[in-house]
Amino acid sequence: MADLGGTSAYSNKDDSGGTMESFDAATEAIEVAIKELHNQAMRVADRYYLHVNAHGARSTGPESKSKLELTYTIKGNSMEARWQAINWYGPKTNRTRIRKAIARDAKNFTYSEAALKSHAQPWEWPMVRLTETELKYIRRQLNHLIKAVTSMRHAKTLSKITEAKIAEAEKLYEEEG
Numbered sequence: 001m002a003d004l005g006g007t008s009a010y011s012n013k014d015d016s017g018g019t020m021e022s023f024d025a026a027t028e029a030i031e032v033a034i035k036e037l038h039n040q041a042m043r044v045a046d047r048y049y050l051h052v053n054a055h056g057a058r059s060t061g062p063e064s065k066s067k068l069e070l071t072y073t074i075k076g077n078s079m080e081a082r083w084q085a086i087n088w089y090g091p092k093t094n095r096t097r098i099r100k101a102i103a104r105d106a107k108n109f110t111y112s113e114a115a116l117k118s119h120a121q122p123w124e125w126p127m128v129r130l131t132e133t134e135l136k137y138i139r140r141q142l143n144h145l146i147k148a149v150t151s152m153r154h155a156k157t158l159s160k161i162t163e164a165k166i167a168e169a170e171k172l173y174e175e176e177g
Helices: 018-055 113-121 125-176
Strands: 068-075 079-091 098-102
Touching: 018 068, 018 079, 018 125, 079 113, 079 125, 113 125
Parallel strands: none
Antiparallel strands: 068 079, 079 098
């Protein structure tokens, strides 16, 4: 078999260590971008909470408190930024809150303005709208990056299978040659 200067004619590996390291490096770079988006989403959520807490400190009563809650969780590479409606029940001295999920459009990765606005206080609506707009774009980016990580893992698996098949073929070729 002729030496082609670093790359086998029958292999997708090169002398620098092969494609497995390339797949790992690409996956690692994507995961760094995912972590950066998680941090960005946390900053967006924190800004919303600072806004709500600042208003809560100077609010005049329970009627003016926010009736929205933004929950942010990270699990592995995925994240969930979820809005919930809060309904308060009971006497003013012993109030209980009940959370109610607000439906999200899974296709567009966002909550409808009408649904959020129906639960938002007038003083918080501009911040809710801004926060949700930013989170929508972060969710979309994350969706693409998570799919990219999955694709890289599948490609790496297929590369391993390809390498095994190529090794088999090279062995047969050498035996016949």
